[in-house]
Amino acid sequence: MRSLYKIVHTTCQTGWGEQEQRIYNESVWMENKGHQVVIITPMGTPLFTRAKEHGFRVHGVSFKRFSSLKDYGQLKQIFKDEQPHILNTHSKADSNIALPAAKKTGVPCRILSRHISDPVRNTWNNRKIYKQLTHFIFTTSDYTTQHLQQVFKLKDMEIFSMPSGIIPPQDLAPKESARKALARDLCLDATTRFIGFAGTISKDREVDTILKALKLIQSQIPHHIAILGEGTPDCLAELKTLAKDLGIGEKVHFIGAKEDVWPYYRAFDCKVLAPGNKNKIPLEGVPLALLEAMYSSCPVIGSKTCGITDIIVDKKTGLLFDPQKPKNLADMILDTIANEAATLERVHQARELVRKKYTIDAMGRNIIRIYRLHQVKIARQYLV
Structure with a gap:
């Protein structure tokens, strides 16, 4: 049985969000295990640039609406030249073009990754994509897996929850020194304590x-x-105005996006992630920022939505609250700070959960198992 693979990833996304970081980090992990990786993405994007600088084979495909025929022909030629064992698409536009091109050129294993939780309609084109052109579907949360299983009648061995795995740092700063460093950076008293948020604002x-x-x-x-992350000027302005109107403006600090978030998680007495639902639909999969906080032994409080409930077991690995009820969240913040013994037990359970199931190593091993599962299925077909 083949032990090493040539893997192609495609995405039409042009930013540097969790999806693009997932592709890059997974590719580096696979390369370190001896596999070959090829990345197809629009030219000039952060993923294109970083992948090329790393040394991956990179192909620029626009994936724009009016270039689909040209892109289809380009992809067929790339697949013929590269002869990959596996194709993994990651977004709607590239999936619609790359999956048919891969089937036409005989790519043996085709995988579609679904990174968001927006509902997928049971249309003719979607049935073709999810039922005929893919061998496996990866999602980033159990909610999305269950939704797609229901819509397309997918079997358990056709779809898998595969959240992104964190890359743990070699060392974590002592909590007290991290807290004092954050207070110093914000020109606050050295005894200042923090509640934290990290993510898209x-x-x-x-x-x-x-x-x-x-x-x-x-x-x-x-x-x-302390609020870490990027946001639109309008959204940031509204939040700053709200903080001022609430009389807590001097206690709310917008720090911006940080490349190294680990010291901040160590500085927080707890981290809160409060995404709501959009039209009663969860917004995202398992949040990477929450996994990082849990690994950092930072107590976590999350809303009862999206992939948060996949990893926060209420009162065991963290606390869950109703995102529409600030009083519910306020009570849980007080509980986290006041009940040290119970909080420390949740912190321990949360870190062990992430260490065992949600690191880049755990994710990579799970993906390799799926690759090998497909090889077994093909081998059995030839034996019949």
Whole structure:
């Protein structure tokens, strides 16, 4: 049985979000295990540039609406030249073109990764993509897996929840020194303590709920809020205005995006992630930022939605709250800070969960098992 593979990843995305980082990190892991990786993405994107600088074979395909015929022909030629064992597509536009091209050129194993939780309609084209052109589907949360199974009547061995795995740092800063360093960077008293948020700052992420929760308990705890991540100017302005109107403006700090987030998780007394639902649909898969915090032994509080409930077992690995109820969140923040023994037990359970199931190594091993499963299925077909 083949032990090494040539793997092609495609994406039409042009940013540097979790999807693109997942492709890059997974590719580096596979390369380190001896596999060959080829990445197909629009030219000039962060993934294109980083992959090329790393030394991967990279092909630029636009994946734009009016270039689909040209892209299809280009992809067929790439697959003929590269002769990959596996194709993994990651977004709608590239899946619609790359999967048919891969089937036409005989790519043996075709995988579609679904990174978001938006509903997928049972249309003719989607049935073709999910039922005829793919051998396996990867999702980033159990919710998405269950949704797709229901829509397309997929069997258990056709679809797998495959959240992105974190890359643990070699060392973690001592919590007390990390907290003091953050206080110093923000020109605050060295004794200042923090509640943290890290992720994309948008209305969907319900950061306003965190601010409203702090307002309710600001007289009971001395904590400030440190908010990491990028957001649109309008959204940031609204949140800053809200903090001022709530009377907590001096306690809310917008730090921006950081390449190295680990010291911040160590500095927080707890991390809150509060995404809501959009039209009653969870917004995302298992959040990487939450996994990183859990590995950092940072107590976590998350809303009862999306992939958060895949990893936070209430009162065991963290606490879950209703994203529409700031009072519910406020009570859980107080509980986390006041009940040290129970919090430390949750922290221990959370870190062990991530260490065993949600690292890049665990993710990579699971993906390799799927590759080998496909080889076994093909071998059995030839034996019949």
